[in-house]
Amino acid sequence: MGMPRRSVSYTDPDFVPYMIVAAIGAICILTALISVIVQLKVSITERDQNRVPAGDPWDARTLEWSIAAPPPEYNFAIIPQVQERDDFADAKITGRAYQSSEDAYEDITLPKxxxxxxxxxxxxxxxxxxxxxxxxxxxxxxxxxxxxxxxxxxxxxDNERVIPADEVRKDHEAWLSLVHSITPVDRDQEYAPANQAMPRPSWRAKMTQPDMHLHPGLNLLPHPEMDDEETGTTIFGFWVFLMSDLVLFGVMFGIYITMIGATAGGPGPKELFNFTSLGLQTGVLLLSSLTAGMASLALKYNLGLSRLRFWLFITLLLGLTFLTLEVFDFKSMIDQGGGPTRSGYLSAFFGIVPLHGLHVSMGCLWLVILLLQISRFGLVTKVKTRLIRFALFWHFLDLIWVGMFSIVYFGGWIYG
The missing domain is CATH 4.10.860 (DNA Excision Repair, Uvrb; Chain A)
Known part of the structure; x- marks a missing residue:
C-alpha cells in the first residue's frame, strides 16, 4: 500500500532510507529557498551601489547584454540585425555596438x-x-x-498602448550618452565598485586592442600562437566528443534498466550495495567538481600558478580517493559472490559503473599530465585550452555519477 502519510514515526524499517532521502531533499530545498531570500534582500537593499548602467559587466558576447540593466520595458530600442554567431562581441570589435541612427527608431506597441x-x-x-x-x-x-x-x-x-518613436529615441540616446561617459574597467576590476558595466577596451577604440578576449575565461591573447577561431573550434569539437560519450552512457543505462531484475537467484542490489560508501564517493566526487571550478576561476582571473596548481592537486587527490573507495566496493561485492559473471544484472552493473570509473581514471591521468605541462611550459594557450577541456570533462563525469547514483544504485535498490 505504500508509506502511510501524516505519521510521526514508522515501524517498518524499509521506510527509513526513503525518509533519509526525503530529509536530504528537504534540506536542499530549504537551502535553495534561503539563498533566494538572501539574493532578494541584497538586490533590494544594495541596489544603488550594485547598479550597472551600461548593462555589460562581464564583457559579454550575446545580445541580452547590449541593453541597459535593468532593461526598458520594450527591451531593444532598435531591433538588432544579427550578423555573427556572437553578434554583440563582434559589434564591440567592429565598432557597431552602442550606435544609433535617427531613422532606425519606430513606434513600439506593448500590451497594457x-x-x-x-x-x-x-x-x-x-x-x-x-x-x-x-x-x-x-x-x-x-x-x-x-x-x-x-x-x-x-x-x-483596447488592450494595447503605443510608445512613440520620439520617446524611444530620447530614452535610448540618453542611455547611450551615459554609456559613453563611463570609464571602462579591466577584467581584474569586475567585482569592484568601479565596474559600471563598460569593459575595457571601450567602444570608442573599436575594441581592437590586445585586451579584447573572445574567450574571456582563458585569457588567450598574451600567447597568440593559437587564434580565437581555432580555440573555439577546438572547444566545440570537445563538446561533440562529450555528447558522443553521453550516448554511450545512455546505452549502458538502458541495458542496466533492462537487466535490473535478472539476478538469476544470485545476490541483488539490497544485498550488495553499501550506501555509506556510496555517500562518501558521491560527496568526494561532487567536492572535486567544486575544486575543479576553483581551478577554472584561478585561470580566468590570473590568480597565479601556485593557486591553480593547488586546486588541480586537490582535485586529483579527490579523484583518487573516489577511485579507491569504488575499488573497495567492487572487491566487497565480489567477495559476497556478486561478480560480473554471476548474473545478467551484475554483468550490466559491472559494465556501466567501472566504465565511469575508467573515465575518472583517465581524468586523473590527464590531470597529472596537465600539472607536468604547466610546470614545463607555463600557461601557454594550448595548456589553457586543455585545462578548460579538462574542466568540462570532469563536470561531465560528475553529472554522469548523479545519474548513476539515482538510477543504478538507488533505482536498483528500489526495484531490484
Whole structure:
C-alpha cells in the first residue's frame, strides 16, 4: 500500500532510507529557498551601489547584454540585425555596438498591464485546493469565476498602448550618452565598485586592442600562437566528443534498466550495495567538481600558478580517493559472490559503473599530465585550452555519477 502519510514515526524499517532521502531533499530545498531570500534582500537593499548602467559587466558576447540593466520595458530600442554567431562581441570589435541612427527608431506597441493573469492564478490555486478536498461548492464557484474573468477580459478590445518613436529615441540616446561617459574597467576590476558595466577596451577604440578576449575565461591573447577561431573550434569539437560519450552512457543505462531484475537467484542490489560508501564517493566526487571550478576561476582571473596548481592537486587527490573507495566496493561485492559473471544484472552493473570509473581514471591521468605541462611550459594557450577541456570533462563525469547514483544504485535498490 505504500508509506502511510501524516505519521510521526514508522515501524517498518524499509521506510527509513526513503525518509533519509526525503530529509536530504528537504534540506536542499530549504537551502535553495534561503539563498533566494538572501539574493532578494541584497538586490533590494544594495541596489544603488550594485547598479550597472551600461548593462555589460562581464564583457559579454550575446545580445541580452547590449541593453541597459535593468532593461526598458520594450527591451531593444532598435531591433538588432544579427550578423555573427556572437553578434554583440563582434559589434564591440567592429565598432557597431552602442550606435544609433535617427531613422532606425519606430513606434513600439506593448500590451497594457492587466490583473487578469494574477486573478486566474489565485482562483486556480483555490480550484486545486477544492478539487483535492472535494469541496464541490468551492470548485463550482472558482470554475465559474475563472471562466467569467476570461470572458470579461476578452471584451477589453483596447488592450494595447503605443510608445512613440520620439520617446524611444530620447530614452535610448540618453542611455547611450551615459554609456559613453563611463570609464571602462579591466577584467581584474569586475567585482569592484568601479565596474559600471563598460569593459575595457571601450567602444570608442573599436575594441581592437590586445585586451579584447573572445574567450574571456582563458585569457588567450598574451600567447597568440593559437587564434580565437581555432580555440573555439577546438572547444566545440570537445563538446561533440562529450555528447558522443553521453550516448554511450545512455546505452549502458538502458541495458542496466533492462537487466535490473535478472539476478538469476544470485545476490541483488539490497544485498550488495553499501550506501555509506556510496555517500562518501558521491560527496568526494561532487567536492572535486567544486575544486575543479576553483581551478577554472584561478585561470580566468590570473590568480597565479601556485593557486591553480593547488586546486588541480586537490582535485586529483579527490579523484583518487573516489577511485579507491569504488575499488573497495567492487572487491566487497565480489567477495559476497556478486561478480560480473554471476548474473545478467551484475554483468550490466559491472559494465556501466567501472566504465565511469575508467573515465575518472583517465581524468586523473590527464590531470597529472596537465600539472607536468604547466610546470614545463607555463600557461601557454594550448595548456589553457586543455585545462578548460579538462574542466568540462570532469563536470561531465560528475553529472554522469548523479545519474548513476539515482538510477543504478538507488533505482536498483528500489526495484531490484
Amino acid at each position: 498591464n492587466t490583473a487578469v493573469g494574477f486573478i486566474v492564478c489565485v482562483l486556480s490555486g483555490i480550484w486545486m485546493f477544492a478539487a483535492v478536498w472535494w469541496i464541490w461548492w468551492l470548485l463550482v464557484f472558482t470554475t465559474t469565476a475563472i471562466i467569467l474573468t476570461v470572458i470579461w477580459w476578452s471584451f477589453d478590445i
